[in-house]
Amino acid sequence: MENFNGHLPEQVDELQKIPGVGRKSANVIASVAFNKPALAVDTHVFRVSARIGLTHHARTPLEAEKQLVRYIPESLHSIAHHWLILHGRYICKARKPECDHCGLQPYCKYYKQNKKQEAI
Ligand code: SF4
Known part of the structure; x- marks a missing residue:
């Protein structure tokens, strides 16, 4: 909430800064939620x-x-x-x-x- 103004970031590198989100989850979120080219x-x-x-x-x-x-x-x-x-x-x-x-x-x-x- 503090670091991203209450919004889920779309980039894999940014997503990984959220506690508990590893690279695999970050790739899945970027790919499925934001339609980014990411391969978990x-x-x-x-x-x-x-x-x-x-x-x-x-x-x-x-x-x-x-x-x-x-x-x-x-x-x-x-x-x-x-x-x-x-x-x-x-x-x-x-x-x-x-x-x-x-x-x-x-x-x-x-x-x-x-x-x-x-x-x-
Ligand atoms: S041939 Fe056998 S090992 Fe190769 S992808 Fe198919 S199931 Fe897997």
Whole structure:
């Protein structure tokens, strides 16, 4: 209330100054509430991006975010976040990815390195 005159800031850097708001939440707020090009990296986005090969040796969500926004067009940042989350939640699950039902097989680094060998 004091720092932002009672208004929620729209920029990710400003949002992170609010106690309890980390980078992921700031990106979600900027993207969903203010329609800014922001790509939040949660556990699903982090895992799925690494498996597919959209990120390379990212050690933290911030590293993953920086790699993703470098290659995904800005106009798609918001929706890419949702695509990756939903894909991670329903198909590319943490413990057991459902590669047999996944349309990304031909493009997926994890599939090429692991599952393809099993099928041979
Ligand atoms: S092929 Fe398998 S590992 Fe790759 S994105 Fe699909 S479910 Fe995930």
